[in-house]
Structure formats: C-alpha cells, structure tokens
Amino acid sequence: MKYRRRLFRHRDAYDLKGTNALFLKAMRENCAYAYKHCPGYRAILDDAGFAPDRLQTMDDLADLPFLPTALFKRRRLFSVPRWRLPLVVTSSGTSSGKASEIGFTVGDLWAGLKMVLRICKLRHLISPKPCHYVVFGYQPKHKNRTGVSRTAFGVTLFTPALSRTYALRWKKTGNAKSQEASGGRPMTAPTGRERGKGEYVLDLGAVQDAIVKHSKSRFPLRFMGFPAYAWFLMKRMDEQNVRVQLPKGSKLMLGGGWKQFYAEQVDKSEFYALAKKVLGLDDKDIIEFFGAVEHPIFYNDCEKHHFHVPIYSRVIIRDPETLKPVPNGTPGLVNLVSAMDIGTPLLSVMTDDLGVLHDSGECGCGLDSPWLEILGRVGMQDIKTCAAGASEILNKVEVEL
Numbered sequence: 001m002k003y004r005r006r007l008f009r010h011r012d013a014y015d016l017k018g019t020n021a022l023f024l025k026a027m028r029e030n031c032a033y034a035y036k037h038c039p040g041y042r043a044i045l046d047d048a049g050f051a052p053d054r055l056q057t058m059d060d061l062a063d064l065p066f067l068p069t070a071l072f073k074r075r076r077l078f079s080v081p082r083w084r085l086p087l088v089v090t091s092s093g094t095s096s097g098k099a100s101e102i103g104f105t106v107g108d109l110w111a112g113l114k115m116v117l118r119i120c121k122l123r124h125l126i127s128p129k130p131c132h133y134v135v136f137g138y139q140p141k142h143k144n145r146t147g148v149s150r151t152a153f154g155v156t157l158f159t160p161a162l163s164r165t166y167a168l169r170w171k172k173t174g175n176a177k178s179q180e181a182s183g184g185r186p187m188t189a190p191t192g193r194e195r196g197k198g199e200y201v202l203d204l205g206a207v208q209d210a211i212v213k214h215s216k217s218r219f220p221l222r223f224m225g226f227p228a229y230a231w232f233l234m235k236r237m238d239e240q241n242v243r244v245q246l247p248k249g250s251k252l253m254l255g256g257g258w259k260q261f262y263a264e265q266v267d268k269s270e271f272y273a274l275a276k277k278v279l280g281l282d283d284k285d286i287i288e289f290f291g292a293v294e295h296p297i298f299y300n301d302c303e304k305h306h307f308h309v310p311i312y313s314r315v316i317i318r319d320p321e322t323l324k325p326v327p328n329g330t331p332g333l334v335n336l337v338s339a340m341d342i343g344t345p346l347l348s349v350m351t352d353d354l355g356v357l358h359d360s361g362e363c364g365c366g367l368d369s370p371w372l373e374i375l376g377r378v379g380m381q382d383i384k385t386c387a388a389g390a391s392e393i394l395n396k397v398e399v400e401l
Helices: 002-009 016-037 039-048 058-063 069-074 106-122 147-155 204-214 227-239 259-264 268-279 381-394
Strands: 087-090 101-104 131-138 161-172 198-202 221-225 251-254 286-292 295-300 313-318 332-338 348-358 371-377
Touching: 002 016, 002 106, 016 039, 016 058, 058 313, 069 348, 101 106, 106 295, 131 147, 131 204, 131 227, 147 221, 161 204, 161 227, 204 227, 221 227, 227 251, 227 259, 227 268, 295 332, 313 348
Parallel strands: 131 161, 131 221, 221 251, 251 286
Antiparallel strands: 087 101, 161 198, 286 295, 313 332, 332 348, 348 371
C-alpha cells in the first residue's frame, strides 16, 4: 500500500487539490487488493461490471459501487483473515441488535494514528499538560468493542489523564438506584445491554459531582462523547442552578451524534450558549468530531465549526431518488470515499445521512477544502434495497467471517 502510505504522510491535511492524483492511486491500489482478497467485495464489483483499473480519473470515483452502511450490519466483509486483524470494532448497532463489524490491519491503524495526530495539532488538542476527563460515553468493559467507546477513550490520551469519569456506567440489571442516578433522563445507551448480566445506565449525578469537584482544580477538565448526554447534563445543572467556571484550557469535545435522541437535538447556538452559562466555556473551547465506524476518517471541525474534508477522504453528495452526484450546495445523501482501511473494503460507503457539501470559500476559516454540513438522518428505501441486493450477491459466495 505504498500510495496510501504516501497519502497519509502528506504534510497538509487539507490539500485536496494537491493530493487528487495520489488519492486516486491509493483508491485504485486498495480496490485491487480488496477485489483479489475479499470474495464478497469481488462479487459485488463483478455484478456491477466494475473493475479496479477503471479508476483513472477523480470522476470515476462516483462510478465505484458504494456499499450502504446497512450492508455491513447484514454481512461481515474482510479482506484479511480475521485472526490476522489486531482490531475489530463494532458500530453502536440498531434497534434489532445488528451491528457492523469492521476489521483493521496494523497498517490501517498506523495510517489512522498519523491522520489523527496531524489533524489534532491544528486544533491544539495534543498537550503535555495533564487533564481530568469526563466521558459522555461508555465505561470501558472488556466485551464492549464499539467504535465510539474506543474512540472516546483514545481522545483521553491526547493529554496525560489525571482521572476519567464516565456518564454511561455498567450496572447490574435490576439495580434500583439506576433511575435515580440518571436524574430522570433516558438511561440506556445505544446497544447498552448484555442480556442477563447488566446494562449501561446514564449516571448524571456522578458526572455533575465530578464537574463541580474538578472546577476547583488547577488542571483543565476535558469532556468527550455524545452531545445528547452533554446536553442532558447541562440542562440538569441549569435546572438546579449549578454554575461553575472551569479552569483555563478546559474543552468540550463532542462526537458520535445524537443517536436515538435525535428528536431532542438542539441548534448549535443554543447548545453553545448553555455551555457558556453553566460551564463557563467559550465558543472556541467547543470542538466537534464527525465520523463513522464504516468510514474511520477523522473529521475535526474548524474554528468556524465546519467539517472540512481532509485529504484522506472525498465526499460525494447524491440525489436521494436517482443516486446520481449533485453539485456543491445541493442537499443529498452523503457518500464517503476513502482508501485508509484494507482490513474491510470501505472504499465507498453510503450513509443514511442527509448533507450538503459547501465550497471552501463559504467558510472563511482559511482552510482550502470543501466542508460537509450534516442536515439530518434519513431512512431511504433505495438504500435498504441496495443493501438487500448486495446481501443476495454475497449469499452466492463464501465470505470469510
């Protein structure tokens, strides 16, 4: 994967124009590898009449068959034997309990590390100064392989961690104190249960106590995790008239989306205003991440809070009805393209997100890269049909699990 290595060594993480040729070579290289080593992916490309050597121009990326995220929840696709994959992570799953399983090779993980370090430096997230952490996510548990839990823990390694307080704590099923600890808010996390053993519950009381305690520390406090739980916590503090002024250098970092609390999602301006009111955090202290287990590229917002597309990926917006690419500025389904992962063929993934790709000049932060605005999540029948059709193709071949 020499072209991938060269791409991930490039110094400017947002130099899309200067890396188009290299990105295309990395995509062709990855596609050829997946075609040779993943029978399921080869069957999908053959059914579409697409060969890896057809990737000759950037426009050809739109012709590469995309795989809906729903497909990964139906079938397991690996280009490397599972026993040779040092890391296999899962998505948060669906209401039916189905979750994607995505495999990473050592080379994939090394490329991802270089990507994260380069992008984080732009937002000054890596520091030798110790911090306390509040994680609006899962308390680590050896059977929890979800990507969001591993990402949240990974973010706490950006600085030396003095302490970690988790909002979603593992408790035995039937614990009578769980509801009280949650402050009356929804408790169960996405895919939070292990039948007959226990579940993750939202313990806002413990988080609030930790915030008050660490607000008196000389070390910064950093938050990381689901924005919904951060919002529930700040609302709880506001209702109880609890106000703190966090130490200088504290940051509120958000990622993972609103999940099943999408109906309760609030406007960013309202969210930021409440963070200033109860935590004393300014707009510049709030940082958002975007990504997916099926597209493990690190999207870190700029100072204007926009998700600029890094050189490690490209974004295609497609018409919901025709699935044809649309011009920048037009809403549509978000199709994410990347050559990072060879453990699982994630070259072109269709999400169920509705978004708009804006020209770089519409931001004003100085980054010369288009930026992605996520408008919401949709349930498109075409996507479901495509996933079902791909699954039928995979049923005809032996897929390594």
